[in-house]
Amino acid sequence: MIKAPDGRIIFEHERQDLAKLVNITMKRNDTNVAGGNFSFKVRNDDGKDYIIMTPTMMSQAYLGELNPEQILVVEPHTRRIIAGEGKLTREINLHEGVYDANPDIRSVFHSHAKNSMFWATSGLNEPNITEATQKLKKIESLNYEPNCSEPLADLVSDKIREIGDAGLMHLYLLNSHGILATVGKKDEIMDGLSAVHQALAIVDTAEWNAEIAYKQAVFQSLGIIDGFYSESSRVGTLKDLVAGKAIYNKNAGQGVTKYSNSKAVTVNGD
Known part of the structure; x- marks a missing residue:
């Protein structure tokens, strides 16, 4: 009771x-x-x-x-x-x-x-x-x-x-x-x-x-960026999204990709 x-x-x-x-x-x-x-x-x-x-x-x-x-x-x-x-x-x-x-x-x-x-x-x-x-x-x-x-x-x-x-x-x-x-x-x-x-x-x-991920997906479709980015790292692409892959930063705090102007350019990664 x-x-x-x-x-x-x-x-x-x-x-x-x-x-x-x-x-x-x-x-x-x-x-x-x-x-x-x-x-x-x-x-x-x-x-x-x-x-x-x-x-x-x-x-x-x-x-x-x-x-x-x-x-x-x-x-x-x-x-x-x-x-x-x-x-x-x-x-x-x-x-x-x-x-x-x-x-x-x-x-x-x-x-x-x-x-x-x-x-x-x-x-x-x-x-x-x-x-x-x-x-x-x-x-x-x-x-x-x-x-x-x-x-x-x-x-x-x-x-x-x-x-x-x-x-x-x-x-x-x-x-x-x-x-x-x-x-x-x-x-x-x-x-x-x-x-x-x-x-x-x-x-x-x-x-x-959720909103930011949606906008990054739109930017990829427009060719402005070449993937989903988190902490300056490319963590996936639209192709990965459609394939059902998990898209998140598996190396959070250890970014391997940097931006150059408006395009995302891979430095050490895929």
Whole structure:
């Protein structure tokens, strides 16, 4: 049994913060009126985990303006709502699937960020070229599965198991649906609030990356540059993009390619 001080709500600070985060995400255009769903795990004094999660229709019905009482406290697997006025999203299966696939993950952040969705709807992997996003490495576009479906939850959870510790800071593109950021720490109980804040940072920086990658693709098509560039290194080409190769700077901080005028000229590399 979870108890709160008289006159207060359980996990009040965490629910206040998530309500604020929803509003910020909307204002930053990191999601749209279709919303998405954000969650993170908390542990009570008895060592039991609960999921703090946004209610369904958080953006369409509530316009992104939530109060802490509307944020849900959910018991994993039973999906019993311990506290919260909202209704549970059908996408709970996706969140639970990710948490089960890697127990070290402490936050699952699914949104409909428009620039990243450009790459997601194209079915192409997003070239990862900005300095702030290099830790994400490959930004992969997954095959299409319907939203809120068990096949989508199974697809993502299988991928999370496959990549192991990489899932502790990762971003997937969900074909025609949105994006999914996961955050955690290896062999350590990461604070859930820290995890969901980091997940938003991933989504926010990936949005900038998605637009810049698109513009670099256009410049290649126009013949202005000869590839995708990150930290002065050529990290891939349009041909690599179409072939589905991972495009990111595998030697971040050790650039081997320099610019000369408006053209990119390789010094030591392919």
